[in-house]
Amino acid sequence: MKEIRPNGVFSGYASLWGAVDTYRERVERGAFGESLAAAAEKNRALPILWQHRTAEPIGVWTKLEEDERGLYGEGELWLDEAPYARVAHKGMGARCVTGLSIGYFVQDDAFDEKERVRTLKKLDLREVSIVTDPALEEARVDTVKAKLAAGERISEREFARVLRERGFSRTAADEIAVVGFKEWSRRETGTVTANSPAGLGDLAKALGGLSLPKIGA
Structure with a gap:
């Protein structure tokens, strides 16, 4: 997370290109392009969730874009309306809640048997959460938990x-x-x-x- 302001506006990276997370997965550059374009075409903003809880929207992403580093976002917390937004804001200000984590559906991927790493090539982005314990220093990608939080059970595969x-x-x-x-x-x-x-x-x-x-x- 890059910065947090008193009015609840903040920015940071939700995903980093090529960074292998604790689930041995990495996101390929451009993986969010089609999903972001589709949301823009529908004039739809993505929610900020608290710990991937679909029943706990705590704000809105006012900007989400891909750059040379990863998926960059700017968001606004609903401090007056959402109790957990105030918890998130307090935690970010205290530097003890600093993680961002994406919730998505995989549309295209590849698995490298030698490296034992899964590359996520195309993703349908559904939300970006503020989380307590990110797997990466700047961001967190938590596929299975994010999928469950989005209302879908994980598969046998x-x-x-x-x-x-x-x-x-x-x-x-x-x-x-x-x-x-x-x-x-x-x-x-x-x-x-x-x-x-x-x-x-x-x-x-x-x-x-x-x-x-x-x-x-």
């Missing part, structure tokens, strides 16, 4: 990708995802039955510190 990023081979990740993802999804939605497969304890141990967001959280 995305679950397998998270496993690959934690060191599992593609074959092992795909095999685990076939059973593990479906069981996790059932547990999170309250649909576990007596016939649900066992062994999730062993899976949790194998994943170690891996933590997945709650469906609908």
